Amino acid sequence: MNASSAAVSPQEVVETLAFFDDWEDRYRYIIDLGRELPAMPEAHKREDLLVRGCQSQAWLDWREEGGRIVFEADSDALIVRGLIALILAAYDRRTPREILDFDIDDYFARLDLLRHISPTRGNGLRAMVQRIRDIARSLAMA
Amino acid sequence: MSARFDAERLRGVFPLLAQEINGKPLVYLDNAATTQKPDRVIDAVARYYRTINSNVHRGAHTLSDHATGAFEDARDAVRAFINAPSREQVIWTRGTTESINLVAHSFARGRLGAGDRILVSGMAHHSNIVPWQLAAQATGASVVPIPVTDDARLDLDAFRALLDARVRLVALEHVSNAMGTIHPVAEIIAAAHAAGVPVLLDGAQSVGHLPVDVQALDVDFYAFSGHKMFAPTGIGVLYGKRAWLEAMTPYQGGGEMIETVGFDHTTYARLPYRFEAGTPHIAGAIGMAAAIDWLGGIDREAAARHEDALLAHALELARELPGFRLLGRAPQKVAVLSFVIDGAHPQDVGTLLDQQGVAVRSGHHCAQPVMSRFGVPGTVRASFSLYNTHAEVERLFAALHKARSFL
Numbered sequence: 001m002n003a004s005s006a007a008v009s010p011q012e013v014v015e016t017l018a019f020f021d022d023w024e025d026r027y028r029y030i031i032d033l034g035r036e037l038p039a040m041p042e043a044h045k046r047e048d049l050l051v052r053g054c055q056s057q058a059w060l061d062w063r064e065e066g067g068r069i070v071f072e073a074d075s076d077a078l079i080v081r082g083l084i085a086l087i088l089a090a091y092d093r094r095t096p097r098e099i100l101d102f103d104i105d106d107y108f109a110r111l112d113l114l115r116h117i118s119p120t121r122g123n124g125l126r127a128m129v130q131r132i133r134d135i136a137r138s139l140a141m142a
Numbered sequence: 143m144s145a146r147f148d149a150e151r152l153r154g155v156f157p158l159l160a161q162e163i164n165g166k167p168l169v170y171l172d173n174a175a176t177t178q179k180p181d182r183v184i185d186a187v188a189r190y191y192r193t194i195n196s197n198v199h200r201g202a203h204t205l206s207d208h209a210t211g212a213f214e215d216a217r218d219a220v221r222a223f224i225n226a227p228s229r230e231q232v233i234w235t236r237g238t239t240e241s242i243n244l245v246a247h248s249f250a251r252g253r254l255g256a257g258d259r260i261l262v263s264g265m266a267h268h269s270n271i272v273p274w275q276l277a278a279q280a281t282g283a284s285v286v287p288i289p290v291t292d293d294a295r296l297d298l299d300a301f302r303a304l305l306d307a308r309v310r311l312v313a314l315e316h317v318s319n320a321m322g323t324i325h326p327v328a329e330i331i332a333a334a335h336a337a338g339v340p341v342l343l344d345g346a347q348s349v350g351h352l353p354v355d356v357q358a359l360d361v362d363f364y365a366f367s368g369h370k371m372f373a374p375t376g377i378g379v380l381y382g383k384r385a386w387l388e389a390m391t392p393y394q395g396g397g398e399m400i401e402t403v404g405f406d407h408t409t410y411a412r413l414p415y416r417f418e419a420g421t422p423h424i425a426g427a428i429g430m431a432a433a434i435d436w437l438g439g440i441d442r443e444a445a446a447r448h449e450d451a452l453l454a455h456a457l458e459l460a461r462e463l464p465g466f467r468l469l470g471r472a473p474q475k476v477a478v479l480s481f482v483i484d485g486a487h488p489q490d491v492g493t494l495l496d497q498q499g500v501a502v503r504s505g506h507h508c509a510q511p512v513m514s515r516f517g518v519p520g521t522v523r524a525s526f527s528l529y530n531t532h533a534e535v536e537r538l539f540a541a542l543h544k545a546r547s548f549l
Contacts, residue, residue, distance in 0.1 A: 023164065023497045024548075031548055055489040055505035055520060076519060077487035078549060079494075 008033075010090040010102075014110050027079070034082030040074035051128045056080050058124050062135055068093045069136065073128070083125050086111065091132050099136035104129055147441070147448035153529045155180040155436075166499030169534045169541075174319050174478055174525035175503055176369045177350055179433075183373055186432035190425045197421055199398065213424050216431035217414070223434045224364065225355040226381050230413040233387075234422050237378035238346040239269040241365030242313070244380055244417060245342055246273035248390040249363075253310050256282030261304055263314035264290040264297075265321055265512035270313055270344045288314065290515050294321040294470040301330065305337045312339055316354075317347035320509040320523070321470030322478025324352070331360055340386065346370055350527065351449065351476045353442055356381050368426060373433035377426030380417070387413055394419040445528040449477035452526045452535055459539040463546070469516050477526035480507075483542070486549040488520045494545035495522075500538055 008016075020026045040059055049059040056077035063070050071092050073084045090107055091099050153159050156178045161168050170178060190212065196205040198213045214229075221229045235241045250260065260274045264287040274285045286304060289297040296314070305312075312334045317324050331341045345366035348354060356364050363386070368377040382390075392399055392410055396419035401409040410416045456479050460466045465484035483491060492504030505520040506513045513520055524538055 027494065027497065027548060055492070056487060057519070077489040079487075079490045 008089045010107055013086055013089050014107075017111065030082035030086070031078055032082070033085035034078045034080070037074070037081045037085045038072070040072055045074065051124050051131060056124065058084065058128060060128055060131055064139065067095055069096065069099065069139065071132065080124070084128065087125060087129060087132070096136040096140040099132065100140060147444045147528070149448060149529055149531050153531070155182065156529055157181065157184070159529065163499045163501065164497050169500040169537045171524040171526060171530065171534070171538060172501045172503050173350070173527035174347060174370070174523065176375065177372050177527050178529070179372055179374070180436050182436045183429045183432045187374060187425045187429045190428045198424055209424055212428050213422070216427040219431040219434045220379055224381055225357050227357060228384065231381055231384055231387060233380040233382070233414045233417045234427055235378045235380050236376055236423070237367040237369070238344055238365045241378055241380035242270055242342065242344060243273045244393045245363050245365070245382070246277045248393045248417070249386060250274065250277045250311055251281060252391070254278065254281035254283040257308060258283040258310045259286050259308045260284075261286050261288055261301070261309055261312045263318070263325070264288050264515060265294065265318045265323070265509060266315060267319050267344065267346070268508045268510070270315060271511070274313060283310070287511065290512060294318070294323050294472045296325055296330075298326070298329070302333060305333060305339065309337065309339050311342065313342040313344070315344040315347060317351065317476050318470070319347045320507040320512050320521070321472065321480055322475040322525070323470060323472035324348075324474040324476060326474070327361070328359060335360065347476065351446060362386060368430040368433065371433055372436065373430040374426045377423045377430050384413070392416055392419070396420045398422075440528070448528060449526050452530055452532065453477040453479065455532055455535045456524070456538065459535065463539065463542055465546070469518065469521055479524040480521045482518055482521055483546060486546065488522045490549055491522045491542070491545050494548055495538075495541050498541040498544065500541045
C-alpha cells in the first residue's frame with residue numbers, strides 16, 4: 001500500500017500534530033519539517049516555477065519517475081517550507097491518479113481542526129496544490 | 143492638558159480590542175493597514191440603518207430628507223476636519239485609491255502628452271504609482287520616482303533636480319505606509335508650485351496621526367480613507383482646489399452626477415456631485431462624521447506624543463533583540479516600526495507573532511519598489527495607534543524573542 005518514499009505520510013503528519021498539546025510544539029514540528037525539506041539550488045528557482053503567495057515566494061518543480069511524480073519545492077519562508085512538506089507528504093512520489101484521488105480538502109480540514117495550522121491563509125499553498133493537481137491531470141490524460 | 147495620555151481608558155470604547163486571539167489577549171499593531179472602530183462609529187452606522195436608511199438627494203419623503211441631511215452634514219464635518227475652503231471641494235469616494243484614480247483619470251490624462259513626466263515618491267504605495275502608470279501609458283508620458291535616502295527620506299536635492307519643464311504633476315504620500323516617514327510636504331509643495339507644478343498628496347497614513355490643513359499646505363489634491371482614521375471601510379475623500387475641480391471632466395457616469403440627460407446632450411451636475419455617480423456609501427459617510435466627532439474630543443497633540451513614546455519604547459526594547467534591523471530611520475516619522483530580523487523571514491515572524499495574539503503585517507506592504515531599494519523581500523511592520531499601550535509594546539517584544547527562538 002505504502003509505495004511512497006516520502007519522509008512522512010499524511011496520516012503520520014495528522015497524528016503527530018494531534019499529539020502535541022500546544023501551538024509551540026506544533027510549530028516547532030512544522031519548522032523542523034521545513035528544515036528537513038531539501039533546498040532547491042538557487043539557480044533552479046526559475047520564474048516559471050514560482051508560485052506566488054501574498055507574503056512569501058515558493059517554487060515547485062517536478063519530474064516523472066516510473067509512472068510517479070517526484071516533486072521538488074522550496075520557499076523563502078521557513079514555515080511555508082514546513083507546510084510544503086505537509087503537502088508533499090500527500091503528493092510526492094505518487095501516481096497522477098493517486099494525486100487526483102487524494103482528498104486534500106479533508107486533509108487540510110483535519111490539519112485545520114488542530115487549530116493554528118492553516119494552509120489556506122495567504123501563504124500560497126492553495127496555489128501550489130492547484131499546480132500539483134494540474135500537473136497530475138496533464139499526465140493522467142497523456 | 144494632563145501630562146499622561148490615558149490610552150488604557152481610550153481603549154474601552156473599542157470593543158474589538160477586548161478579545162482574545164489564539165487564546166491570548168489581542169495586541170493589535172496593524173493600524174497602518176486599518177484602525178479599529180470606536181463605539182461611536184459603530185453605533186452611528188447601526189443607527190443609520192435602523193432609523194433613517196433611504197436614498198439621498200431624491201426621495202420625496204421624510205426619511206430621505208433625514209438621510210440627505212446626515213450625509214451632507216458628514217461632508218461639512220470632513221470640510222472642517224481638513225479645513226477645506228468649501229464643502230463643494232469635498233468629494234466622497236471609496237477610499238484613497240479611488241481618489242487618486244479619479245485625479246489620474248479626470249485631471250492628469252488631459253494634461254499629459256508624450257515626453258511629459260509625473261514625479262512620484264520612491265517609497266510610494268502601489269496605489270500612488272499604478273494609476274499614474276495607466277495615465278502615462280495612455281498619453282506617452284512617464285512616471286519618474288523621487289529617490290529615497292538610506293534613512294528612508296525622499297532625496298530633496300534629487301527632487302529639485304528632477305523638477306524641470308517636463309513635469310506635469312507631483313504625487314506623493316504625506317506619510318509613508320512602509321516606513322512611517324513624514325515627508326516635508328510644505329517644502330515639496332512650495333518647490334513644485336514655484337515650478338508651476340500641482341501636487342497630489344496621499345493622506346491615507348497621515349489622517350489617523352496628524353492634524354491636516356489643506357489650505358495651510360496649499361496642496362492641490364488631498365486623498366484619504368476613512369478606515370485608517372477609525373471610520374468604516376469603503377468611504378474616502380478627495381479634496382481638490384476649486385479651479386482644478388471645476389475644470390475636470392467626470393470620472394464615472396451615472397445617476398447623481400448629471401444635471402440633465404438627453405440622448406444627444408447631457409449636462410453634468412455642479413460640484414461635488416459631478417464626481418459622485420451612483421448611490422454613495424451613506425452609512426460610511428455618517429460613520430466618518432462620527433469618527434471625526436470622536437477625534438474632536440481627543441487631545442491629538444497628546445495622542446501624537448503618546449504614539450511617539452510607544453515608538454521610542456519599542457526602539458529601546460529592540461536593542462536587546464539580536465539581529466533586529468530597523469528600516470525607516472527618518473527623524474520625522476509616525477509610530478511605524480518596519481524591521482527585519484536577520485535570518486528570519488518576515489512572514490515566519492508574523493505567523494509566530496500571530497500565534498501569540500500579536501497582529502502585525504509582514505510582507506512588502508504594497509510598496510515593492512522601496513523594498514527593493516533596501517534590498518529586502520519585505521519587512522515586519524508594527525504600526526501603533528493612539529489606543530496602543532506600553533504593555534503592548536512589551537508584549538510585542540516578548541513575542542519577538544519567542545519567535546526568534548523558533549527560527
